[in-house]
Amino acid sequence: MNLSVNVGKLKLGNPVIAASGTFGYGEEYSGFTDIGRLGAVTVKGLSLSPREGNPPPRIVETPAGMLNAVGLQNIGIDSFIKDKLPFLRQFETRVIVNFFGDSISEYAEAAARLSSAEGVHALEMNISCPNKQAGWSIFGTDPKVTFRVVSAVRKATAMPLIVKLSPNVTDIAMMAKAAEDAGADALSLINTLTAMAIDINTRRPKLANITGGLSGPAIRPVAVRMVWECYRKVKIPLIGMGGIMSAEDAIEFMLAGATAVAVGTANFVNPGAAVDILQGIKTFMSARGIRSPRELTGAVRC
Amino acid sequence: MNLSVNVGKLKLGNPVIAASGTFGYGEEYSGFTDIGRLGAVTVKGLSLSPREGNPPPRIVETPAGMLNAVGLQNIGIDSFIKDKLPFLRQFETRVIVNFFGDSISEYAEAAARLSSAEGVHALEMNISCPNKQAGWSIFGTDPKVTFRVVSAVRKATAMPLIVKLSPNVTDIAMMAKAAEDAGADALSLINTLTAMAIDINTRRPKLANITGGLSGPAIRPVAVRMVWECYRKVKIPLIGMGGIMSAEDAIEFMLAGATAVAVGTANFVNPGAAVDILQGIKTFMSARGIRSPRELTGAVRC
């Protein structure tokens, strides 16, 4: 059985990735799971300069899910390269760097800066974070703007470029097409759904930021649908995510059209979740004589 | 304590409504709960002629939610008026008729036909059902088309007109505004999120229709956010729904901006859910000296 998959130009030893923002900079999990076994680790979204993020409370549980409004807190690209990347270089695991900017030029500059760092294997552009500040959430909701920002980043880097889409749109496939047309090598979907919870006793939003992003199993059926819609619209490979808790869930995404899958919220419930899921995929494949994950991609029979 | 609320021109004895498609034509529940205690019953979506709906399987459970692809099966407006309405007329409960059409003229004709029926107190236009056939899902996702279809129905009826919005859009508040501008008296939100589930053993979609609508507690945080966004954008009253399982959930929607709430999927879990929720709201209000549900509407402190 050969587990390797190609996410565009990015070659992975296996299709299981840790999702951005749920796996820290990788080192946080090193005492808890075998990072080296994962196909890739996607680090917490980075920006040119460090960000403080939102005040607490930043997270709250909801039915079969959670809201987060971390607000893109990060240590900045330079510290990441200096302090965090060396740790990640010791593993076979590929390193995908999730990043964002406040303007098109910031996006391009961030991509350029990351491209020269040793040990970064792919870039994942977050144009979809719902914790909007500076009104930039438009990057992920208007296909014309998406095309422009992705084109600019494409010019700034020769690295495998993954564009991470927002699910908070009317037509996800149209957004996918815009990113593909602008030169993306692959797409990640989905990011979180914008959501809100209110404490009825205090009458205050449960998150200091008022709204946050919904992740976890609650959103899985929406995510699977979006992967399926995009698979039929674009040719570039898809990384599926949204509520994957088990190997079965991961396989569901592959059948819908995902070449690889990312595990997010499940890491919080079980720091070994991603490795367990990989193991479960292997078991599933060998029980059925499936020789490559590629046989599963898009294999849903409609 | 006075529980009555005004949803535009529609006066309700209390703010708890049974959601369309989850309460049949009312009579299905008559052996299970006291329909007469509800503020209103919204009946299953009707069209000019009867519809067969989608083949089975039509429903499947997902984490804290369910998908349905009933496909708007209904007995048609004429049978409804003849066979179902007389039963509903015996209660104090207001009757809201959910309806849809395949074209603007069908919408208008359906509204006109229903307006003359004795015992119908309000119309709820479904422009948002994701089980799209005949490509008409556009009615609920393009604000210009929404404006046109709502305007046409507005001209066809003098009844309280509620427009039920789809959550599968980039900007729900813009859709709300379009419906308000076209003359809607109130808005219902949200309908189900388009979603999909795949059986990994058969590799087939779990629903015959491939995709379906996600309802239940899983979607509540998205629904609350949308009610809150619309409340800040439009002046007409909102009926909040999406995953309400308890009085606490209902109050959360009211704090976000809902004048009344509708109970959907919860009815399946407990046929007495809507009445229990009404009772819980009363208990909550009296414990805190709240004299009218209106004190709760939009009272979230951001």
Place this chain on the structure above:
Amino acid sequence: MSRLFEASVKENRRLTEKHYLLTFNPLKKIRRPGPGNFFMISAGNGLDPLLKRPFSLHRRTGSGIRILYRVTGRGTAILSRKRPGDVLEIIGPLGNGFPARRAGENTILVAGGVGIAPVFALAEHLAASAKKPVLFYGAKTGSDLLCIDELKSIGIEPRICTDTGDTGRKGPVTGMLREFLGKNPSFSEDCCIYACGPESMLRSLSALAGEYGLRGYAALEQNMACGIGACLGCIVNTTRGYKRVCRDGPVFPLNEIIW
């Protein structure tokens, strides 16, 4: 008025690797369930699983109401972990149930797999009568056969077949029934079939009944949300159009079902 009630688990006995027999006692007075009726039972006590699951009446005994179930997924797995004293939330009894047979008519009962659950209820109901039913019972292997002793204790000697042939005849239950009908032409002259089992079995049973011109009924299954006819989720296609398994059924005339 409501048919929603709580019940306390009396016993939850494992019968085979996958099958359990659960006895519950309603904590309030409920309507009397009959053969072919079912209950919507909550396996969890929170949001996971969210919806109740349908289970047929298997037996009414002095110690409570019994269901017989097979663990197939999440809900039944959680149900299998219930212990005596645990409380279940239940809606029921629901559904039309098996119709009464005509006076003097012979009865053939056909059960496939866990379909024995409601068929047993009917067998017990009919066992006391003058014309004892003949029961055909098919399963995957001998170890999947359930309630054989109970059937005997109510005076019914099941005619058994299995896919593997390790117990009883090898082959489908309809094959055995076809042979029986061939050998007993007088029995089949005035005779009605009642069946429950997997779709493939019911489908060939329909064909067989058609061939021999026999009346018959099958208890069907379909994913359900409400169980009371409101959601339109549990549709089956019939000669009279789409019907709701939960409210118009679960028992339908064999010749009306469109497979």
Place this chain on the structure above:
Amino acid sequence: MSRLFEASVKENRRLTEKHYLLTFNPLKKIRRPGPGNFFMISAGNGLDPLLKRPFSLHRRTGSGIRILYRVTGRGTAILSRKRPGDVLEIIGPLGNGFPARRAGENTILVAGGVGIAPVFALAEHLAASAKKPVLFYGAKTGSDLLCIDELKSIGIEPRICTDTGDTGRKGPVTGMLREFLGKNPSFSEDCCIYACGPESMLRSLSALAGEYGLRGYAALEQNMACGIGACLGCIVNTTRGYKRVCRDGPVFPLNEIIW
């Protein structure tokens, strides 16, 4: 390597209307937890609740590891229904724990409400030493006071106050501490405070410590998802910027916390 383990519930004893004492035995060898460490414990065994909940080490005894918890919501309500033999999924021990005190230093312990859970662990740890800690313990009413006998059995006589005054002094625990500091200037000269309790208590304790120039530490709480420093969900604002309660804490120097 993983600090994820299963544990079997040994006892889950109700202490008051809202408080429970749960003893568990890890099913594999785990790291030794110390005072101020915590565990992320799954209350359900499915998706409801989804995330684990943090609970401090309360006591290590021969019969297992103990947590002392208050039922505040869904997760703790489900936890309170666990019975002996039930299996919990747990991550831990986690967090920095209370720092060791300096040689010869006096110790003041301050607990508010269920904050006694980790404070007791520290008290037990320090009780054997030459310089016994002085423990101030505030609660809403007398019936909310926990482990008074256990405290006495380790040789610690708690100084108690309640909001209602029905047991001990009436008023906030910081009031009692202020009086003590005033009366015992020599004690407070070389002294360190360790505290856990509601934010309002810790806030005034910070102010008091500042006033008297005392060093001190507080174990903080914040909603958590991962418990291991990855999600950045459990932030507290400090003089050194935002810090993660789960990984950089939960114990922070009082003078660094920005309230």
